[in-house]
Amino acid sequence: MVTETVVKIKAQYSQKMKKGNPIVLKDAIVSTDHLEAEGMIIRLVDEQNQFIGKGYYGKQNKGFGWILTRKENEPINHEFFHNKIMKAVQYRKPFFQDKETTAFRVFNGEGDGIGGLTIDYYDGYYVISWYSLGIYQFKEAIIEALTNLVPYKGIYQKKRFAEDGMYVEEDDFVTGERGQFPLIVKENGANFAVYLNEGAMVGVFLDQREVRKAIRDQYAKGKNVLNTFSYTGAFSVFAALGGAVKTTSVDLANRSRSKTIEQFSINGIDYEAQDIVVEDVFHYFKYAVKKQLLFDLVILDPPSFARSKKVTFSAAKDYTKLLQQAISITADDGVIVASTNSASFDMKKFKGFIDKAFRDSNKKYKILEEYTLPDDFKTIKEYEEGNYLKVVFVKKVK
Known part of the structure; x- marks a missing residue:
């Protein structure tokens, strides 16, 4: 043992x-x-x-x-993991029953009682992510528990930890049947193409589900939308579905163009009517200012840390500056969706960044609404860092 x-x-x-x-x-x-x-x-x-x-x-x-x-005599064995995963699956029962959303989180680390482990669901397929070699040692018990508790088409795993000094972003097929990719999943009725066999990032961040829905249902209609750090264009897809006049998606990664085209296409959206720009976001801001471009809705969802050839970005240090640049190209009465997944500061401090950015820009603002993690990303109050997502819809007031 x-x-x-x-x-x-x-x-x-x-x-x-x-x-x-x-x-x-x-x-x-x-x-x-x-x-x-x-x-x-x-x-x-x-x-x-x-x-x-x-x-x-x-x-x-x-x-x-x-x-x-916290129980001194409780053994950490197959039964222990079975009970934790069973409780997590029962908690997500409403998600399993929702035919309009077929991708969500089934097990969320410390929120479900096992830090370092997440399990996501993609229309019958499960993806287990191991965040340390330590939790990976319990692989057999955890996979056995999952396969005994849920029907599944197939199971994949992601090793997200350093092994012999090398960071592993490895995908492994575990059991069941191999998926045919892209796998098309639904989120609030929209389609996403996901690839469970292409390393750590499968094509969509599930924690932004409620934010995307709000953009589609409340904010996008008739608007000119800029989506920065756009990855595969998920926010742009929801904006277009919500009646945006036009979306502009900007991301530095070369593959963002083909991935974004794919997401538009599987939702019946003419991608040629949208702008997809492969460029450093910070360079794009300068271009937009020079060309006097203005947007009605600007989505800012940068990684916590990013480095390009000329720019190093840290959310904790640089988000205020990023917001100032966004403010300069947001139309009066326009809305900025300020988002961060950094666990190094809380919502109060994040709102402080927003306040400073507007004050330094000599502009007024109004906070319309805010979001944290959705229900499937279960958290516990004793570990506030686990509730890492902070999203604030901010209106630039005339």
Whole structure:
């Protein structure tokens, strides 16, 4: 069976962990000397040797492991994983029954009780993402639990961790039948082409479902829309379906053009009537200012960190500056959809970025509505960083 060892937690971290925070930070551990193989069961105690919780050792960018149970005598075995996944599947029952949406998250890491693990559903296919070698050691038990609990066409996996110093973005077919790609899934009645066999990113970010719906149903009609950091053009598709006069999708990746054309096409939208620009977004902003272009709806959904040949972008440091550039090409009474998936700051601080950007631009604004993660991306209040998505619809007031 998996090796178990006692890990002592420093006083300044133990109280927060006792209250339910599940992450085991490297700095919280008194000594890491006895942590050998990832996947070890760790029994966490405070400096007075009082039990805190039990979990596993696994290194990822967030920490050194996760607490899985607060019950001292609960074994972490096949039954444990079966029960966690069963509860998660039951929680998503309404999603499984929705014929208009056939892609959603089934298991969301610490929100469902197992940090470092996510499972997504794509019309009968499941994609398991492992975020550390530690959780990957429980692969057999987790896959067995999933296959025993749900009907499935096929299962894929993504290894999202460093192995021998190399970051692995590997896709593996696991079991069932191999998919025929693109696989067409539905989201609120719209179509998305996804590729479960093309590395870590399959073609759509499921956490933005409610935001896309709002754009289509409330904001796009009759509008000239700019979608920056557009990836495969998902926001542009929903804007076009919502009656946008025109969409402009801008992304630096060469493949964004063909991917965006594909997403438009499977929704019956004439992609030639839309603009698809392969360019650094920051360069595009300068071009738009020079050409005096104005947009009624601007979507800003940058990665938390990005680097091009000339620009390095960090959401925590540079989002205000990015917003200022967006404000300069947004028409009066236009709307900016300001979005970030950075877990390094909260909604209050994000709204501070928005306020500073408008004040520095000498412009007034009004917050129309805001979004965080949808229901299938379950989170817990004891781990606020897990609720990473922050989206604010901001109106530029005359």
